[in-house]
Amino acid sequence: MIIDAHNHPDWHKHDFDAFIKNMDTYHIDKTWLLSWETPWGDYSPDSVYALSGPILGGENSVPIPFSRCLEYKQRAPERFILGYGPNPHRPDAIDALRSAVDLYDVRVCGEIKYRMLYDDPDAVDLFRFCGEAHLPVTLHFDYPEATRSPKNYPRRNWWYGGSIDHLDNLLSLCKDTAILGHAPGFWAHISGDDQAATIGYPSGPVIPGGMVEQLLTKHKNLYCDISAGSGCRALSRDLDYTYRLICRFPDRFLYARDYFDNVHQELIEKLSLPHDVLELLMHGNAERLTQR
Numbered sequence: 643m644i645i646d647a648h649n650h651p652d653w654h655k656h657d658f659d660a661f662i663k664n665m666d667t668y669h670i671d672k673t674w675l676l677s678w679e680t681p682w683g684d685y686s687p688d689s690v691y692a693l694s695g696p697i698l699g700g701e702n703s704v705p706i707p708f709s710r711c712l713e714y715k716q717r718a719p720e721r722f723i724l725g726y727g728p729n730p731h732r733p734d735a736i737d738a739l740r741s742a743v744d745l746y747d748v749r750v751c752g753e754i755k756y757r758m759l760y761d762d763p764d765a766v767d768l769f770r771f772c773g774e775a776h777l778p779v780t781l782h783f784d785y786p787e788a789t790r791s792p793k794n795y796p797r798r799n800w801w802y803g804g805s806i807d808h809l810d811n812l813l814s815l816c817k818d819t820a821i822l823g824h825a826p827g828f829w830a831h832i833s834g835d836d837q838a839a840t841i842g843y844p845s846g847p848v849i850p851g852g853m854v855e856q857l858l859t860k861h862k863n864l865y866c867d868i869s870a871g872s873g874c875r876a877l878s879r880d881l882d883y884t885y886r887l888i889c890r891f892p893d894r895f896l897y898a899r900d901y902f903d904n905v906h907q908e909l910i911e912k913l914s915l916p917h918d919v920l921e922l923l924m925h926g927n928a929e930r931l932t933q934r
């Protein structure tokens with residue numbers, strides 16, 4: 643059994659049929675299908691090629707509307723676990739998420755990828771509700787300096803979420819909520835160096851004791867979404883370190899892609915993890931976090 647714990651409908655030119663075919667090619671049984679509902683202007687025009695939201699919603703569009711996740715789920719209920727990540731600043735965010743759980747069997751709050759600090763009181767309020775409702779929360783982090791745009795408009799950079807210190811604070815404030823770290827602003831902290839704030843995809847050997855390891859040690863509610871180039875590159879920097887880290891926290895890592903290639907499975911094969919650890923990584927942790 644394999645579960646991809648992070649992907650999106652219509653993403654990178656994959657429609658429903660291409661998506662299912664791609665899952666079959668890589669032996670993926672189920673996918674967490676996440677929305678991304680940040681307001682127009684808060685996502686890069688350079689990413690529009692990979693999205694259907696701007697076509698469907700016009701000027702009021704969000705990049706990945708929940709309605710597209712739902713459409714996929716209704717066409718192949720056994721292949722998808724639904725995620726919905728409303729904008730925490732919406733006054734009705736909690737009610738909307740509660741309705742999505744009741745009406746559509748949403749099991750994940752995500753993707754949360756907004757230009758706000760994730761320990762903002764509105765966000766904490768939403769994420770505490772997620773703890774009560776047993777919904778894991780998938781958070782996307784990017785730093786301003788590491789995402790600086792050559793243009794000033796519509797944005798000078800594409801930061802989301804705040805710094806690793808905001809994640810640390812949030813984990814303390816929402817102890818009953820399972821929180822998944824994801825994206826460059828999280829994974830650059832695999833190493834105990836100072837590259838994360840300025841370089842999206844740092845390279846070179848890992849200095850043990852980075853913030854990812856520190857926060858996993860400190861907070862039992864932190865989980866690691868290994869998806870995208872950020873997760874794959876970070877975990878490829880030092881395979882011996884990655885092996886030790888995953889074996890030390892076997893119930894905290896989730897296989898995930900955020901794309902349609904197979905680089906994460908190739909990386910995992912190279913690690914030769916013990917069988918029980920591998921089972922947790924490939925599906926066990928994802929199942930435990932979303933079971934009802």
Ligand SMILES: [Zn+2]
Nearest residue numbers: 753755782825
């Ligand atoms: Zn993301």
